[in-house]
Amino acid sequence: MTTNYGVGVELRGLTKRYGDVTALDGIDLTIAPGEFMTFLGPSGSGKTTTLNLIAGFVEPDAGHIVVGDRQLVGVPPHRRNIGVVFQNYALFPHLRVEDNVAFPLRERRMKKADVTRKVGEILEVVGLSHLARRSPRELSGGQQQRVALARALVFDPQLLLLDEPLGALDKRLREDLQLEIKRIHNEVGVTFVFVTHDQEEALVMSNRIAVFNNGALEQVATSSELYERPRTLFAAQFLGDSNVLRGPLQRRGDRLVLQSGTLSVEVPGHGGADPAVNEAALVVRPEKMRVRPHGHAVSPTDNSLVADVVDVIYLGGRRRLVLEGAGQKFLVDEMAPEEQYAHGDRVVLSWRIDAGILVDVHPGGSTPSADAPPSLERATL
């Protein structure tokens, strides 16, 4: 297998409308060469539309698409040299596995001997050499998707687009193929853009995750960044569980306080946070919270409240407590539980002030912050 280095992708002001529906509303995104980028977002948020625009199946109403150093808007899909893997495999049912894989090479009028060699090599990579002569319908779903992968990679594209390629497979097989796809990504060095609406899959697979919401990008960040420093409430809630307190922000002396119902909690003094915001949200991840018996002393660097245990759930290696306090519900994950609690126990719930994450409440809204991508001049058409 020749390792060819993937190319970068630049999307600038990419917009697509279908009648009254704005499927994509001026997306800006930079994907690094060789990166594994995941598009994550709820149904109808514009993930497939973005892939279709990059692949050339539909043309944008506005914006630019640059792959490598090529401007792609207006270039028909068969001249783009981009591999695409579809959710339902899209294998040609009338061709055998090897002919499916040879298809893009024959379209490029490659010499017979080279076709045979390259098909052999890529089938080796996806581990299907022994099934080369089968017809697609004689393969399992997982095997079919491997063939589709091989077919999309055999012509050495510099970019591979995968639209929910594992959506039709059962959980076990999906997990196997996730690792397989990661391995292939490492092996071939091509830039991968992978669409999913499964957050766990996104965490397993990616270098970076682009969170889509309603035709716009909510946040683009590494998995850990996205989990530990989500910028919007939407991003925080889409990836992982979270405790959310909403309400107005106030400045009290040199402290920043969020008033949520009867509860007032201190929030990390984010340098430029605007205390005049009348609705903000504080996100605290369940494993950042701490539960101790009622009456336990609390450190001044913590927020705390008194709560009642509603439920105790064992989740394999950890224990999840469901609590109620100050009229709100809280989830707490404990990796190494110290005390036993039962329904009805009164406890002290606390978290370090700096474990809280202040996020933007409004979907699609942007809070300027340090990790925002450098703003590039939006090109106009």
Next chain:
Amino acid sequence: MSAASRRGILSRSVLRVWCVLVGLLLVLPTLVVVPISFSDRRSLMLPRGFSLQWYVNFFQDPQWYGAALLTLRVGVVVAVIATALGTMAAMALHSALGQWRGPARAFLMAPMIVPGVITAIGIFYVALKTGLTQSYWGFVLAHTVLAIPFVVVTVTASLAGFDGQLVKAAASLGAGPVSAFRKVMLPLIAPGVVTGALFAFLTSFDEAIVSIFLSGPFAQTLPVKIYASVTQTFDPTVAAASTLLLTVTTVVLILFGVLSVVRERR
């Protein structure tokens, strides 16, 4: 054996007998021409002895075999043209056209629905104006109009089961529109296309109404010649001609049957 299953078998055999009866009712009147064509008598009556004289007559009389040849030549070319045009029309109806899809389909189907005589009068009028009566291309054009709906119907049915993603996949793999059609779409809708071609051929092959208008002493298709012969003479050659027509039609229908069995298997 239980009463229920006995009743089941009984009703099934009644059904079978009924089907055979209906089948015979449909086919027998047509098959009457077969024994007559082998008759040794000189009029249109059931034979006393066996003879091939009417077949000999058919292949020696230029009026008869000329008509047969013309019909075949027209039929084959109609099948080719109607299949090409009908397939393209079906693809357009399948993929695009938006709000025009319904009207466009109705327009294409019209020749199948409008009474034959009315279509014939229209075509006759146009043919007179353009000098296409009694000409090879006159028959071809007229029959093509009549045959296109059959191709549209069969190809549309094939396209309904065709996964449009395959064309996208082909494009992403480097196949231009023509290549994608030839290597991916056509092989997969081939059953509908071939069926359409067979129907188009048959439509032209046994078409009589429009052909009567377009025919004349210098150009007659076989169905027209048969009609003329029956109405004007008692020559049993017409039975031989009819039997030949019947044979060709049956062969095409059997081809069609074989094709659909093959399709089922796949």
